Amino acid sequence: MSTQASSSDTPVVIKRYASRKLYDADAKEYVTIEDIARYIREGRDVQIVDKNTGEDLTRQYLVQIIADFESQGESALPLNILTDLVRHYQEQASSMTSSIASAMTPAFLGQMFETFKAQQEKTLSELGEMGSRALDPEKLMASASEAMAEWQAKQGEFFSQAMRQWGFGGTEPERPAPEPDKGSGQGKSTSTADDRSAAAGAGKDAQIKAIEENLKNLQDKLDKLR
Known part of the structure; x- marks a missing residue:
């Protein structure tokens, strides 16, 4: 579509209908993923919400735009x-x-x-x-x-x-826990629950x-x- 996003500082509000169609509430017309990508390239912020529930779907669609770029060979990340x-x-x-x-x-x-x-x-x-x-x-x-x-x-x-x-x-390999001291006397305990808790x-x-x-x-x- 050729309609340009408005020049205001507020984000372009895109409503997704149950049919999964996207509607630009400002321009009062249906738009595509490509239109949303163009809005962003033009420097506009975009907010995509579900028309019925009000759920914010912006992150989901931005990830989809990136995936589309990657599938077209426009790789941005190694x-x-x-x-x-x-x-x-x-x-x-x-x-x-x-x-x-x-x-x-x-x-x-x-x-x-x-x-x-x-x-x-x-x-x-x-x-x-x-x-x-x-x-x-x-x-x-x-x-x-x-x-x-x-x-x-x-x-x-x-x-x-x-x-x-x-x-x-x-993650870095975990270091083995230190072995308990082996005392020679029978009255010495090798380990207790409190000691293990403190070590953890x-x-x-x-x-x-x-x-x-x-x-x-x-x-x-x-x-x-x-």
Whole structure:
């Protein structure tokens, strides 16, 4: 459809009917997934809700848009990052510290993608300056291809490192619990329920502390990249 989204700062409200058709309440017309993607490219915020229940379906449709791009060969994320994200949904669910990680993951990913976008814009700007100075088209294309390949490699390394620090790329092997002291006297007990409980609590505290340290290190690295 050719209808442009309105210029207001409020999000474009898209209502999904029982027939699964999408209706732009502002433009008063039906729209498609492609139209919604165009709205977003134009800089508009979009909110998609179920007409009957009012349920917010925005996240569901944004994921579908990304999936459509990927199926068309317009890959934006390295395969290993997509794999780690899928693995995260499975592995983190059963961990005690997953509640902390899950709560911080959206903010973490948002910050990571902001850094990604800033670096992308910088690279494209440098390529533009390179083109304005270059005289030989063949040398320009070779330099641009080399610069883009180097940029993609750096982005993949950056994402992989960030995901590993956060714990998306698998968990560290658990350390074996220390063996209890073997006393020679009969009156010495090798272990008690209280001792085991205290050890478990200390282990959880250590996990939380490790996550906090990883977050701090990652924040420092992100600040340096800006």
